[in-house]
Every structure is written in structure tokens, then in C-alpha cells.
Amino acid sequence: MISKISKQGKGELVFASSLFLLGIFVAWDTSKMDIPQGSSIVSPQAFPYIVAFFTSLVGLALVLEVLRGRYATPDGNEPGDQFVPANFKTMAILVTAIGLHVILLEIAGYVVAATLCFWGVAFAFGSRKYLKDFGISLVFAGIVYFSFTKGLNINLPSGFFEGILGK
Amino acid sequence: MGNSFAMLMDGFQTAFTPTNLMFGLLGTFLGTLVGVLPGIGPALAIGLLLPITLTVNPTSALIMFAAIYYGAMYGGSTTSILLNTPGESGSVITALEGNKMAKAGRAGAALATAAIGSFVAGTIATLLLAFGAPTLAEFALTIQPAGYLSLIILAFATVGTLLGASRIRGLVALAVGLVIGLVGADLQSGALRLTFGNLNAIDGIETVTVIVAIFALGEALYLASRHSLVPVEVLKMRGKAWMTKDDFRRSWKPWLRGTAIGFPLGVIPAGGSEVPTFLSYGVEKALSKNKDEFGKGAIEGVAGPEAANNANAAGVLVPMLALGLPTSATAAVVLVAFQSFNIQPGPMLFQTNPEIVWGLIASLFIGNALLLVLNLPLIRFWVLLLKIPSHYLYAGITTFALLGAYALNNSTFDLQVALAVGFIGYLFRRFGVPITPLIIGVILGPLAELYFKRSLQISQGDWHILIDGSFPKVIYATLFLVIIGPLVWNFKKKFAVKK
Structure with a gap:
């Protein structure tokens, strides 16, 4: 039966099984919970167990659904559209851009992190005008930085430019 | 009733102060903007602006958020009609006839009937909201914890099974949401759940981080993975956004019928704006004298669903304000906004914070009128926005989303959570969840x-309390009739076909 499953179905089968495992995992985590002394009538474990059971149940139901050949219709597709494999290269670029932002934000400051992130996302989405993109990224990050810190009084890390941009 | 009227008048006084008017105007502008732009909706926009709750006063901030909520409905129809890629779920149906009308050179009439229909429906529905919500709140004061639990379970069931094409996938989404909601310390005992020893996780996962990441990052990752970045064709709009006498004659009944369908389906947790807009489309198609025009650009097919969409948006605010139960993503973010001011929407809201809630409702009337002005004469300005290249659009949305996730607590932990949730958002889109x-x-x-827990504490651990009393019984009976009944019926039908 499994051998008949298409490439699309295999991916979805992994997704559905991991949901089932998520439910099991939540149940395991709940069973190991440290319950503080003097707890109330209702154990703090009761609700998580219900959620764990529900999650495994729907995960299992989805596994069966996929095994019966009822695959998902990806967002934006019509039922019966040709299956398009994911482009993991562009996704990787995008994740790198976001990851750099996360790492650099508190080290190099908002303007640097946001400029690189904006530029990286534009690149992932196919833009190849490097210099123009860089200019737009810098202007975007600068406007956001100033309108948040000066306009809304919300602090953002200033990084390298602490002296120049002011705090 | 009379009391509501007096309170509403007070509300108008609140809403008409220069500061609040300015925030209302800003909100309608931003709302239309995010409605027009593909890839960014009202839930995301309000989520991104939540950090302003740190510095702006509650009334002004909530007025702006409500205006964004309404504004996005107007903006969404513009994108549906001219681009055929609906900006938000309530506009999917609008694209059916609206885009055909635009292709036939009748974009102006389609945009006009959408905007005026939204105004008519929005105004009537907001009136119903102003008088219905306090009544519901008064009744809700008598609901016991077990009754509330039954309402939440009903909302879970309807939102989980009525949205999207597949019931199982809706419930999958609900389950993952419940698991995310578990993370952190248990409120009563302080027991830690799913924190993996991470101190940042003790306070739980920020709802706003989840919302911002799942919409913005999830969408960006998904689009990048598909790399289907063929520029979409923006249809030209000739002439003004206005309609002829004949268009009017064909539109006014669908507007009213759309309102009548949209509002009640928003009040009961019927799962978003897809169901009412779809129903309205079906009704107009069945009643129309020009059935052959449907599918080729029938104005009724734009007028009805657009009215239903706006009336539905107002209807959703009724349980949100009076019960504290959001049934759409946007209502959920507005609820979070209330909470960040330490205001809890629910039965007591109308008594504890009358100036805020009535100012908010009054501002919805004003916002509706402003939106009509913003959308009809200024339509050309909004159309220009559709020409922003998609790589800059998504670069901006992604960067903004990361900012929104960070600025709430100034914590990079929230950013890591955002990246993880963004990946979940990608998987959901990929697998039709x-x-x-x-x-x-x-x-x-x-x-x-x-x-x-409260129910079981009252009953000293006796589980019978959960179904005790007439209110929970009525709710669970409804649940069986509406959700479980049709499931069984469907199963029987399938079985019969097989035989």
C-alpha cells in the first residue's frame, strides 16, 4: 500500500506522523511534570493529557487520510493542480537572512541587522540589483529605526552606531 | 436599549476628540493599505503595531486597531477585483465576479458596489453590534464556568471543522495551537510544561509572536519555496469608481441580504468570513434574474459577498467584546491588544471600561464613513500600491515581522520562536492546513x-458539572446538531452510494 504513495504523499505522511508523535511527546512531558506541593483539586496534568490525546488522535486521522490517497491541496492551488516540489534553495537563503537578523540584532544593532535581512529576503525572492537593493534596505531600516525609537519611544538596539545615532 | 443609545452618544464624544480622530484616520489608512497589499492582512498588521500599546493610550490605540480591521475589508476587495489574488479570505468570492467585471472594463462599477456595499453593511451591522453586544454581555453574566467551557468547545469545533476544505486538517491546526498554548508555567500550580529548562519559556509563548510569525514568515517561506514569482497582471481601471443607476438597482438588495447573512454568522462562531461570503454568493446566484451573467461578471456576485464580509466582521466583534471569545484571527489579535492594556473583554467590559468600548464602537461608524471616502475617490492611489515589486514587498513584511516579534519584550528568544513558528506556518500552507x-x-x-479547572473546583472534582445546567446542555446539543450530525449524515450518504 505504502509503495503506491506518490512523492507528495510521502512528505505529507512524514508531516502527519510527526503530529502523532507530537501528541505522544506532550503526554510524555506531562507525565514527567514536577507538580508543586499543595496543588489544587484539579491536577495541572489533566488538561495537557487531554491536549496530548487530541493531538495524537488527529495526527493518526491525518495519517489514515494520506494513506487513503486524500492528499492536501497546497495553499493557493486548486484541487488537482500539478504537484510542484519545493525550492529548498530559495528557502535556505530566506532562513539564512532571518537567522542573521536574529544573531546580529543585539550584537551589531538594528540598522545593520535589518538592512542585511531586507537585502537577503529581496535576493531570495529573485532580485539581482544588488546596489539598488542595498540602498533601499538601508533607507528602510533607517526609517523604521528612527520612527520606532524617536517617534514611538520604543527602544531598539543601536549597535555600532550608538555614538552617531544617539540613544 | 435607551441606555445603549446614550452610551453610544458618549462614545461619539470620545471618538471625536482630535487625537482619537487622528488615530482612527491613521487606522483606516493603514487598514486599507494592508488590505490592498497581498501577503499582509489585518491580523498581521495589528500584531506588528502591538508595541505601540506601550506608549499610546488604550482608547486611541484600540480605535486605530478597529479601524485597521474594518479598513482591510475595503482594501481586500480592491486587490480581489483588480488582481484576482484575494488579499484576505473574505474576498475570495469577490474575485469570482469582480475580476471578470474588471476584465470586461467594468472595474469602476465593481469597486463602487464593493465599497458602498461594505459601507451600508458595515453601518447596519455596527448598529446591531452597539445594541446587541451589551444585551449579550448582560446575559453572559449569568453563564457559569462550565457554560463558558462549552462555548469555547463549540468555537473550537466550528472554527476547526468549517474552515478550509478538510475537516481533519482544521482540527490538526487546532491541536498544534493547543500544544503551543500549553508551553510555560501552569497558572495555578506553577508546574512547568514543555519548557525544556529554558527560563524564557516559563512565561509561555507570546501570542503576538505566533501570529506575526505564522502569517508573515510562514507566507514568505512558502512563497520562496514555490518560487512562483511571475508578476501578476494588474487590470487597468478606466473612468471613475462609480456605478450607474442600473448598477444601483441591481446592488441594493444584495447589500441588504449580504448583511443579513454576514452579521449573524459572525456572532455565532461559524468560522471566519468564508462561509458567509460563500453563502451570500449562492443566494444571489439563485435569486438573480441574470443567472447567465454569473461567472462572467455579475454585479450581484460582488455586492452580496462584500456586504456579507463586512457585516460578518462587525458580527465577530459581538462575542469578542461581550464574551471575550474571538472567532477569527483578527479578533484574536484585537483581544490581545485589550489584554496588553490589562483590560479583559467579556461581560464586565461594558461596566468596567464604558468609555473605551463605546468610544471604540462609535469610531467604527466614523471609520466606515472615512473608508468610503478613502476608497472611492482615492482608488487610483491604492491601485499604484499593487505595482510594488514582490521582492521588496516580502522583504519589508519579513523585516517588519521580526521587528514586531522582537519589540514586544526586547528578547531574541521571541525571535527564535518566531523562526520556528514561521516554519510551522510554511508546513501548514504546504500541506493545506x-x-x-x-x-x-x-x-x-x-x-x-x-x-x-474552575468548574471542577466548584464541584469539588465531580466531572458531572461540565454538562450540568441548561446552558451547557443547549450548547452541546447545538454542537451535535451542527457538527457531528452532518458528519454522520455525510458518512451515511457515502455508504449509500457505495451500495
Whole structure:
């Protein structure tokens, strides 16, 4: 039966099984919970167990659904559209851009992190005008930085430019 | 009734102060903007602006958020009609006839009937909201914790099974949302769940981080993975956004019928704006004298669903304000906004914070009028926005989303969570799982647990209390009739076909 499953179905089968495992995992985590002394009538474990059971149940139901050949219709597709494999290269670029932002934000400051992130996302989405993109990224990050810190009084890390941009 | 009227007048006084008017105007502008732009909706926009709750006063901020909520409905129809890629779920149906009308050179009439229909429906529905919500709140004061739990379970079931094409996938989204809602310390005992020893996780996962990441990052990752970045064709609009006498004659009844369908389906947790807009389309198609025009650009097919969409948006605010139960992603974010001011929407809201809630309702009337002005004469300005290249659009949305996730607590932990949730958002889109049930699960899950525990504390651990009393019984009976009944019926039908 499994051998008949298409490439699309295999991916979805992994997704559905991991949901089932998520439910099991939540149940395991709940069973190991440290319950503080003097707890109330209702154990703090009761609700998580219900959620764990529900999650495994729907995960299992989805596994069966996929095994019966009822695959998902990806967002934006019509039922019966040709299956398009994911482009993991562009996704990787995008994740790198976001990851750099996360790492650099508190080290190099908002303007640097946001400029690189904006530029990286534009690149992932196919833009190849490097210099123009860089200019737009810098202007975007600068406007956001100033309108948040000066306009809304919300602090953002200033990084390298602490002296120049002011705090 | 009379009291509501007096309170509403006070509300208008609140809403008409220069500061609040300015925030209302800003909100309608931003709302239309995010409605027009593909890839960014009202839930995301309000989520991104939540950090302003740190510095702006509650009334002004909530007026702006409500204006964004209404504004996005107007903006969404513009994108549907001219681009055929609906900006938000309530506009999917609008694209059916609206885009055909635009192709036939009747974009102006389609845009006009959408905007005026939205105004008519929005105004009537807001009136119903102003008088219905306090009544519901008064009744809700008598609801016991077990009754609340039954309402939440009903909301879970309807949002989980009515959205999207597949019931199982809706429930999958709900389950993942409930799991995310579990993370952190248990409110009553302080027991830690799913924190993996991470101190940052003790306070739980920020709802806003989840919302921002699942919409913005999830969408960006998904689009990048598909790399289907063929520029979409923006249809030209000739002449003004206005309609002829004949268009009017054909539109006014669908507007009213759309309102009548949209509002009640928003009040009861019927799962978002897809159902009412779809129903309205079906009704107009069945009643129309020009059936052959449907599918080729029938104005009724734009007028009805657009009115239903706006009336539905107002209807959703009724349980949000009076019960504290959000049934759409946007209502959920507005609820979070209330909470960040330490205001809890629910039965007491009309008594504890009358100036805020009535100012908010009054501002909805003003916002509706402003939106009509913003959308009809200024339509050309909004159309220009559709020409922003998609790589800059998504670069901006992604960067903004990361900012929104960070600025709430100034914590990079929230950013890591955002990246993880963004990946979940990607998987959901890839595997046809709807997003809204997840958000409802994250927000209402902890609330369900609270009412669950309270009920059992009242009864000293006796589980019978959960179905005791007439209110929970009525709710569970409804649940069986509406959700479980049709499931069984469908199963029987399938079985009969097989035989």
C-alpha cells in the first residue's frame, strides 16, 4: 500500500506522523511534570493529557487520510493542480537572512541587522540589483529605526552606531 | 436599549476628540493599505503595531486597531477585483465576479458596489453590534464556568471543522495551537510544561509572536519555496469608481441580504468570513434574474459577498467584546491588544471600561464613513500600491515581522520562536492546513483550561458539572446538531452510494 504513495504523499505522511508523535511527546512531558506541593483539586496534568490525546488522535486521522490517497491541496492551488516540489534553495537563503537578523540584532544593532535581512529576503525572492537593493534596505531600516525609537519611544538596539545615532 | 443609545452618544464624544480622530484616520489608512497589499492582512498588521500599546493610550490605540480591521475589508476587495489574488479570505468570492467585471472594463462599477456595499453593511451591522453586544454581555453574566467551557468547545469545533476544505486538517491546526498554548508555567500550580529548562519559556509563548510569525514568515517561506514569482497582471481601471443607476438597482438588495447573512454568522462562531461570503454568493446566484451573467461578471456576485464580509466582521466583534471569545484571527489579535492594556473583554467590559468600548464602537461608524471616502475617490492611489515589486514587498513584511516579534519584550528568544513558528506556518500552507484554528487554539486553549479547572473546583472534582445546567446542555446539543450530525449524515450518504 505504502509503495503506491506518490512523492507528495510521502512528505505529507512524514508531516502527519510527526503530529502523532507530537501528541505522544506532550503526554510524555506531562507525565514527567514536577507538580508543586499543595496543588489544587484539579491536577495541572489533566488538561495537557487531554491536549496530548487530541493531538495524537488527529495526527493518526491525518495519517489514515494520506494513506487513503486524500492528499492536501497546497495553499493557493486548486484541487488537482500539478504537484510542484519545493525550492529548498530559495528557502535556505530566506532562513539564512532571518537567522542573521536574529544573531546580529543585539550584537551589531538594528540598522545593520535589518538592512542585511531586507537585502537577503529581496535576493531570495529573485532580485539581482544588488546596489539598488542595498540602498533601499538601508533607507528602510533607517526609517523604521528612527520612527520606532524617536517617534514611538520604543527602544531598539543601536549597535555600532550608538555614538552617531544617539540613544 | 435607551441606555445603549446614550452610551453610544458618549462614545461619539470620545471618538471625536482630535487625537482619537487622528488615530482612527491613521487606522483606516493603514487598514486599507494592508488590505490592498497581498501577503499582509489585518491580523498581521495589528500584531506588528502591538508595541505601540506601550506608549499610546488604550482608547486611541484600540480605535486605530478597529479601524485597521474594518479598513482591510475595503482594501481586500480592491486587490480581489483588480488582481484576482484575494488579499484576505473574505474576498475570495469577490474575485469570482469582480475580476471578470474588471476584465470586461467594468472595474469602476465593481469597486463602487464593493465599497458602498461594505459601507451600508458595515453601518447596519455596527448598529446591531452597539445594541446587541451589551444585551449579550448582560446575559453572559449569568453563564457559569462550565457554560463558558462549552462555548469555547463549540468555537473550537466550528472554527476547526468549517474552515478550509478538510475537516481533519482544521482540527490538526487546532491541536498544534493547543500544544503551543500549553508551553510555560501552569497558572495555578506553577508546574512547568514543555519548557525544556529554558527560563524564557516559563512565561509561555507570546501570542503576538505566533501570529506575526505564522502569517508573515510562514507566507514568505512558502512563497520562496514555490518560487512562483511571475508578476501578476494588474487590470487597468478606466473612468471613475462609480456605478450607474442600473448598477444601483441591481446592488441594493444584495447589500441588504449580504448583511443579513454576514452579521449573524459572525456572532455565532461559524468560522471566519468564508462561509458567509460563500453563502451570500449562492443566494444571489439563485435569486438573480441574470443567472447567465454569473461567472462572467455579475454585479450581484460582488455586492452580496462584500456586504456579507463586512457585516460578518462587525458580527465577530459581538462575542469578542461581550464574551471575550474571538472567532477569527483578527479578533484574536484585537483581544490581545485589550489584554496588553490589562483590560479583559467579556461581560464586565461594558461596566468596567464604558468609555473605551463605546468610544471604540462609535469610531467604527466614523471609520466606515472615512473608508468610503478613502476608497472611492482615492482608488487610483491604492491601485499604484499593487505595482510594488514582490521582492521588496516580502522583504519589508519579513523585516517588519521580526521587528514586531522582537519589540514586544526586547528578547531574541521571541525571535527564535518566531523562526520556528514561521516554519510551522510554511508546513501548514504546504500541506493545506488552515491557519486560523491554530491561532484560536493558542488563545482559547489556556482559557479553556482555566474554565475547566474552575468548574471542577466548584464541584469539588465531580466531572458531572461540565454538562450540568441548561446552558451547557443547549450548547452541546447545538454542537451535535451542527457538527457531528452532518458528519454522520455525510458518512451515511457515502455508504449509500457505495451500495
